[in-house]
Amino acid sequence: MSLRMSRNQKLKINIAITSFVVFVIYCVLMISKNVPISSDKISVEKQYAVASQLPTVPHDGETLEALKTSTSNICKEDIVLRNTDPNHTAAHLDFWRHLNGSTIKVYKRRWQKFIANIRKTPIPIDKLNGRGIVFIAGNRDTVKRTLTTVKLLRNVYDCKLSIEIWHLHDEQPSADVRLSFEELGATFKDLSNPKLVKPIIKRRDADKQFQIKAAAIINSAFKEVLYLDSDNIPLKDPTFLFDLPEYKETGALFWPDYWKTHGENKIFDIMDIDCDNEWEQESGQMVIDKEKSWVPLQLAWYMQKHYEIYFQFLNGDKDTFKYAWKALHSPYHMVEVFPGMAGTETNGRFCGHTILQYVPFADDAEEDDDLIFVHANLLKITDKKHFIRPDGSEHPWDLLKRSSLAHTNTYIKPEFYISNKGQACMDFTHREGEPDAITEDFDQTLTGFQTLYFKNGGIGGETRA
Template sequence: MISVISKLQSVNQNQRKIHFRDLTGLGNAARIYKDAFDIYYQISVYQPNVTVKLSIEKELLKLEKKLYPWVINGPMHSSAIEALFNSSGRGIVITTGSKYALVAKHTITMLRLIKSTLPIEIMYCGADDLGTNEFKMLSMLPNVRVVDMRSVLGLKRCEKGWENKPFAVLASRFNQVILIDADALFFQPPEVLFEIPRYKETGTLLFRDRTLPFGTYGRGQNLVNMLMDIAKPFKNQLLYSENRLMRHMTSDEIDSGVVVWNKSKAMPAILLTCLLNSAPFKNHIYSNSWGDKETYWLAHEALRIPFSVASDNGGAIGQLIHSDGADMVCGGLYHADDMDRPLWFNGGIGSRIPAKELGITQVQHWAIERTGANVKWEIATEPFCLHGKLDSPLGVNYSHIGKLTPNELNLARNMTELWVELFQL
């Protein structure tokens, strides 16, 4: 512990700010905080020795205020560890502003239709983000609490994009959180995610993005470089060793439409993810990858905090198209469960703002792939389409196309009918 305190003191005495491109330096500082946090947590929970606790507390909180100031500077908790101890239960967290408030209403209504009973927190940042009318509309939904993140966190300025997502988890009262995009739709109650064995073991569950050729949109190598920098001590022994990125099989690795976190096991990673989605670091991250998606993985690898990743790569759900003797499914990004049954997808059903022409996606078929081999996507126009073979055996080295069951088709019709009801002008 003396060594950890010495490292804390050293980094606290350094007045130089970490440059936003210096992910190696950031990773080093974050690991010092994580090591101290772990010791402080263990002392607080299992060995309540006041003298020992105070010996590390001062320097730990000084570094937290320097690296991750949002909880300490907020009106509710004095530190991240206090926020952790005050969190409890399980729930769903969604971020939205006025623009996509109707989308969030659709998602929540469908969650209740499939018998999800989890409490839901909708997070926003300031009146400029979520207007009064939208606030009232969402507050009227059953078992939903609408929260201005500034009532919990000390945020210097409000953002309105992807960057709010990890902060929403940090601000949440829940100890175990399912963070979902406002347009993520489920075929099964999200509660099933908490029961996945690898989530129970690690306390974190992430989902994979589509397998797109390395270099697509100019992405891939820069993400590799960022990963190697922020997780430099572990670059040859990554936790997620089966990732496609390091084998140059894809340009994007992780999708953040759904993220499951147990704060008791992952709090330092949550804090680092927030920092990676904060200026000035987010400017570097976002210019070399797509939004917040890869930051969850980067944070866990940097701190070597265990996490799990779903077994399927991002697929497609929507309409089956026959073209030039080939089959493909066009629609939203799709994920199946471990039994290859539909679990969730994002992107919604059609136009996410009220319109006369909604461009409704006919949700009837799905396509999945698990190996990253022989994958062909059509991405020139939206929705994206994944080529595959209809009713082919699962586990083969190409994409498999299947059809929704009658019950799943009925649920998809309910999704569509509600979408039309909410968005049709």
């Protein structure tokens, strides 16, 4: 009996040893399968981890996709949906919902193939030199607004940066207009020049030519570019922006917009990026080091070139830059201060028609945030009759409004509305516990700006018949 028990024990021991060896071999195989085998894969996963505040650990593709999905789900919750652009969303939501996976894969593969080819092409660094400001201006309105800004830069702020004004081939400036800019040290450039890196011949069949912004930046002679919309006015010499640590560390300085991107927008699937509770980009001003940011800048150009596709997801060019940088995991700095508003009061309610942007805030700052750009984006489409005073002067900026908690805060509620006078307006609302907004007198806050603007030929509202 004791001998039989000994044999049974040996058999059990052998079975246990065999099972353990099989288990160890299985574990080794699974670990070797799941450990990243290239530094590229590790760096990509680290960037996902940073973006989503998750620990950086090795995981397989299915786990990574699950982590991305979990962070993307927040974009389908009210914290994001309450801040989406109502007009753009209403126009495209059904399209986003019905777009199938096969179509998404086609457009994802196309931009990825484009970028693969771009990476094989050397950057024309020998043709890039120095720092400068780039504008786009072609029609009479945009040219006149740009001229006012250039006059302020040169004659008031003593800005020494070189300036280029880019236009389409059918928007040639007159000899007098060209001379008025040349006297201020600004040069017109034609985007149709076939010798350019990215020439543009075809005009988009729409009033706004959003698709030319990246091309103008790429084609400019400057290595480092401050891009400005024609209706965007700096409040001081902007040269210092090139020396900010936030820009020097990343090579790209962006500013936020009033909106967030809807969670059902398929741009996240096409670009293979994560959705998060964050503000969109307002691209009326950007600082870009083209050498550091050459590849994502090409992707932004690609998206703008194929505007008939990408502008059904994005509201114009503005987020082609941010999402191009995100898709390629390229560094950029988004200014932390939420934009303010400037405008008037209509029927007892604030009506903002101008975006106010701020300098990136310093950690050791003790004073209020420093304003840097007055972007009159809605002013230019508002009838100027609303701003005429009894003495006949135009005064479009009466009030300035900003959030009392504007730093890295995503719980703010800007709202677009149409006034009873037909004006397009923005305002801060506080119906769900959002922080209060501070309203100030515009002329007391930005002393002398409004007078200088009109003294130098500024255009306020739109002249209508």
